[in-house]
Amino acid sequence: MEIRIRGVSKYYYSEGKTIKALDDVNLTIPSNKIFTLLGPSGSGKTTLLRCIVGLETPDAGEICIGDDVVWSKDKNISVPPEKRGLGMVFQTYAIWPHMNVFDNVAYPLQVRNMPKDEIRQRVAETLRFVQMEGFERRPATKLSGGQQQRVALARALVAEPRVILFDEPLSNLDAKLREETRKELRAFLGKLQITAVYVTHDRVEALALSDSIAVMRAGQIVEIGTPQKIYFDADHRFVADFIGRANLVKATVIAEKGGCTVVDCGLGRIVCQHRDIPVGSEATLCIRPEFIRIVSGAAPAAGNLAACNSVEGRIESLVFVGEVYEVEIGVGDEHLLARIDPDAKLKEGDSVSFTLDPAHCLLVAI
Amino acid sequence: MNSSRTKLTWLLIAIVGALTVCPVVMLVLGSFSEGLTAFGHFTVDKYVAAYTDPGFYEVMVNTGIFVLASSLLSTLLAIFLAYLNTRTDIPFKFLFKIISIIPMMIPHLLFAVSWALLLNPSNGLINLGLKEAFGLDSAPLNIYSMWGMILVEGLLDLPIAYLIIAPAMASFDVALEESSRVCGAGTWRTLLRITLPVLRPAILAAFILGVVRSLASFAVPSVIGMPGRVHVLATYLYEMIATGFATDYGKAAAVGMSVLVASVTLIVVYRALTAESEKFVTISSRGFRPSVIELGTARMPLFGLVGLLSLVLIVLPVAVLMYTSLVPYSMVPSAKAFSMMSLKHWSDVLNDPISLLSLKNSLFLAVVGATLGVILSVFVAYVIVKVKTRAAGILESLSYLSFSFPGIVIGVGFMWFFVQTPLYATIWALLLGYIATYLPYGIRPMSSAFIQIHSHLEESSLVCGASPLTTMRRIIVPLLIPGIVSGWILMASMFVRELTLSVVLSRPGTEVLAVQILRFSEDGLWGKLSALGIVMILISTTLVVMATLVGNRFKAVQG
The missing domain is CATH 1.10.3720.10 (MetI-like)
Known part of the structure; x- marks a missing residue:
């Protein structure tokens, strides 16, 4: 089921100031995909989710789920949350403490007045799906965090909703459990043909789970793309910086050459992935630490020079963090962070040369 | 939604304010008046008389x-x-x-x-x-x-x-x-x-x-x-x-x-x-x-x-x-x-019309007073916990004011008030006084019950397809019930034994248990006093035991 959001705005008023929680958001969430809203706290991602589900009322715009308009300012349509037929997993899970697991999961079917036998059968099926068979009689208060998460998922799925929404569902779990649950969730959702909207501020979670990511900032959607596109090929500096660690260097475009864009910057002349930026204009060069390759021994052959972007620098600090060394390399006034093999025999003050693959030299808007 | 909440807040401020501030204001006015029947003629004579008395x-x-x-x-x-x-x-x-x-x-x-x-x-x-x-x-x-x-x-x-x-x-x-x-x-x-x-x-x-x-x-x-x-x-x-x-x-x-x-x-x-x-x-x-x-x-x-x-x-x-x-x-x-040993004192007490009247009055006050008190507490606690406006803050301070009221003094304040009204010397005067003085004891269990109900519990029921009415019936009320029951029992057990406010407000016809026991004590009727006292302890203990049981179940629900 596709979700279309047109010109949705939401304002909060506090101490005489207007805060734009959502600022004219336009977005189409494709059907049967896992779509993630990613952004720092206060970027409006949870507000957008709550507008879709109907727990918040926008101040302007229109929201359609499939062919139904569920909210429209102009047409004066407002479908209450209980009539939207969605499923949602809350950040706190919101497992009702006065009911057992069965009643929690059966609730959406009970309020739809389904026959008892069918309810029992569907609850059993759903619990089997989330691997919680045999927990029917367990009181809700006797569940661990991971079990609560599964019960919440079962409750959201049991009525076979058109869309399932997740509001930071893993943030209450400890680090190890979070990783396991993330993999499980991906597996569960992969088996279902369902549109999933997932809100998180955790970039690893977003990258690992999603088919598609929308990065939000200050109530607006900055960029939408696949995890690979967002990570390797972002158009915006904010997105490149937010999605992972990045070295950001000011640069000036000087030429277009052989399907590459060439810039001048603090590292010298660098050949980058192609971008449609006019020659002479300013841009930001973005290099991920894992793509800085230290070259040992002789400098590479002169013929390869343009393709390899060879740069000379000096090691300023060296920190052992387990699987790699995190190295700060000084090049002129620029400082670059690099991750290199732990068995590299380097020490502070050494001169090094490194290469940058043009495919991983990303130019983003300032 | 917001405007109805604001209206509710101000309505409650008016009710709780009337209950808690009114006796204080009347006490102040009364202290400057010449007498109960001459209310309105202001004087400082009473202060002079009171504070220069050698005793x-x-x-x-x-x-x-x-x-x-x-x-x-x-x-x-x-x-x-x-x-x-x-x-x-x-x-x-x-x-x-x-x-x-x-x-x-x-x-x-x-x-x-x-x-x-x-x-x-x-x-x-x-x-x-x-x-x-x-x-x-x-x-x-x-x-x-x-x-x-x-x-x-x-x-x-x-x-x-x-x-x-x-x-x-x-x-x-x-x-x-x-x-x-x-x-x-x-x-x-x-x-x-x-x-x-x-x-x-x-x-x-x-x-x-x-x-x-x-x-x-x-x-x-x-x-x-x-x-x-x-x-x-x-x-x-x-x-x-x-x-x-x-x-x-x-x-x-x-x-x-x-x-x-x-x-x-x-x-x-x-x-x-x-x-x-x-x-x-x-x-x-x-x-x-x-x-x-x-x-x-x-x-x-x-x-x-x-x-x-x-x-x-x-x-x-x-x-x-x-x-x-x-x-x-x-x-x-x-x-x-x-x-x-004999049951003579017991039969005396159980045949004494005033003792029976006081027993009846106390039970009435406990049941009706606690019920009304808890209903008021539910609304006050709801506003204090769920509506976080400045007005809600005022309501919170107001509702805890009576925690500091010395019963007999506030009784004098109420006396000044009730004398002006037809409520004087009726059981309703006692009822209002009790609720005003013991309101914090009702609000406290209710607020903790409301704090327990995270807004997500309510919202997830809506998302699951339940109407607001169903949500109220199946989610909110069941979660509140332990708080309501323990608040009711706490208030009722306090009302059964209430003495300090009652000695001021109780009049012939509106005797309550504690006042009757005090009369027996003043007259040295120890046997009757003890029999009536045991009755009071029995009622009180039953209520406290019930409160503890409900409290334990409440804890089980909270996990």
């Missing part, structure tokens, strides 16, 4: 001694018991839990009466026993004195002081003590230099609450102080309005003003201290179990002391009342006494 200063001195000494006694005993329970290997620790709950079961009035039955100079059981045993001519002990009042009031305030000090001591970070020991200080020096100073906010809070409670206390001063002509402010006020022919509500209001001001000030200090004490606790608690101090040879004697205290606090009052209700007149327990 007043003796009362002030008595009050000071009584209040400070009994609070000191209860605080010291509470520190001692809390330390033994949380920090030592003393056996049978469940006794401490019992000591902290019993005052809920045995009304203060009956506790005071049972001590009078034991230690009064003319026929107190212990005095009679001592006289027989040693062939004395006169009674060796006299409870009708300042020391008697201090002892009984101190014991009565002990549980509340314990409930404040024990949790603070339990969450005390033991590393603070250990580092003192490592620095070379012994157990005693560590206790005096580290433990007690760190616990100072909690100890001070317990002391101040003791002061407020003993200042408002009427049961002990009237049962034990008045026969010995030891007057404190509460009984001084009572004599002004309830005995003799020249009742003077204006002068009573003028005196009451200073009690009220002192009480409100102390409660403000108390709330500041408990906030500070919680800060202390949160900073220092890191989940360590405090190390247990081995008492060694002192273990059994100290336990004996605790056992004696619980005997004195729990068993003795009930046993004495039971015994007195069965024997024809005061006599030392003996074969003869047991052979003369």
Whole structure:
């Protein structure tokens, strides 16, 4: 089921100031995909989710789920949350403490007045799906965090909703459990043909789970793309910086050459992935630490020079963090962070040369 | 949605404001008036008369001694018991839990009466026993004195002081003590230099609450102080309005003003201290179990002391009342006494029209008052917890104001109010007064019930497809019920035994249990008093036991 959001705005008023929680958001969430809203706290991602589900009322715009308009300012349509037929997993899970697991999961079917036998059968099926068979009689208060998460998922799925929404569902779990649950969730959702909207501020979670990511900032959607596109090929500096660690260097475009864009910057002349930026204009060069390759021994052959972007620098600090060394390399006034093999025999003050693959030299808007 | 919430908030502010501020305003106005019937002619005569009365200063001195000494006694005993329970290997620790709950079961009035039955100079059981045993001519002990009042009031305030000090001591970070020991200080020096100073906010809070409670206390001063002509402010006020022919509500209001001001000030200090004490606790608690101090040879004697205290606090009052209700007149327990036992006092009481009326009135007030009080509390708690506006803050402060009201003083304020209305001398006057004074006791369990209901629980029901009405029926109400039930029982058990407000507001036809018991005590009808008292304890205990059971289920739900 596709979700279309047109010109949705939401304002909060506090101490005489207007805060734009959502600022004219336009977005189409494709059907049967896992779509993630990613952004720092206060970027409006949870507000957008709550507008879709109907727990918040926008101040302007229109929201359609499939062919139904569920909210429209102009047409004066407002479908209450209980009539939207969605499923949602809350950040706190919101497992009702006065009911057992069965009643929690059966609730959406009970309020739809389904026959008892069918309810029992569907609850059993759903619990089997989330691997919680045999927990029917367990009181809700006797569940661990991971079990609560599964019960919440079962409750959201049991009525076979058109869309399932997740509001930071893993943030209450400890680090190890979070990783396991993330993999499980991906597996569960992969088996279902369902549109999933997932809100998180955790970039690893977003990258690992999603088919598609929308990065939000200050109530607006900055960029939408696949995890690979967002990570390797972002158009915006904010997105490149937010999605992972990045070295950001000011640069000036000087030429277009052989399907590459060439810039001048603090590292010298660098050949980058192609971008449609006019020659002479300013841009930001973005290099991920894992793509800085230290070259040992002789400098590479002169013929390869343009393709390899060879740069000379000096090691300023060296920190052992387990699987790699995190190295700060000084090049002129620029400082670059690099991750290199732990068995590299380097020490502070050494001169090094490194290469940058043009495919991983990303130019983003300032 | 928002506008209806705002309307609800202001409506509640109006109701709660009327209930709590009205008696205070009437007290102030009354203190400047010439008399109950001459309301509106303002004068300062009453203040001049009240504060230049030579007898007043003796009362002030008595009050000071009584209040400070009994609070000191209860605080010291509470520190001692809390330390033994949380920090030592003393056996049978469940006794401490019992000591902290019993005052809920045995009304203060009956506790005071049972001590009078034991230690009064003319026929107190212990005095009679001592006289027989040693062939004395006169009674060796006299409870009708300042020391008697201090002892009984101190014991009565002990549980509340314990409930404040024990949790603070339990969450005390033991590393603070250990580092003192490592620095070379012994157990005693560590206790005096580290433990007690760190616990100072909690100890001070317990002391101040003791002061407020003993200042408002009427049961002990009237049962034990008045026969010995030891007057404190509460009984001084009572004599002004309830005995003799020249009742003077204006002068009573003028005196009451200073009690009220002192009480409100102390409660403000108390709330500041408990906030500070919680800060202390949160900073220092890191989940360590405090190390247990081995008492060694002192273990059994100290336990004996605790056992004696619980005997004195729990068993003795009930046993004495039971015994007195069965024997024809005061006599030392003996074969003869047991052979003369009969149910005469019981049948007298159960055939006494006024006693039956008071029983009926008290039950009515408990059931209707608690029901109305809880309904009001549900709305107030909802606004305090779920509506976080400035108006909601005002409502919170208003609703906790009555926590500091000394019953007899606020009763005088209500008197000034009700005399102007047709409610005067009706049971509804008592009902309104009870709800106003005990509202905080209803609001507290309700607020914790509301805090438990995270908004996600409500929202997820809506998302699941339930209508707001279904959500209310299946999610919100079931989650609130334990709070509603325990709030109702708490209020009802307080209303059954209410004395201080009732002695002012109760009139012929609107007698309540506690007032009737006080009358019996004033007339020396100990047998009837005991029978009626046991009835009161039974009702009260049943309610408290129900409250505990519901509370336990509530905890189970919270997990």
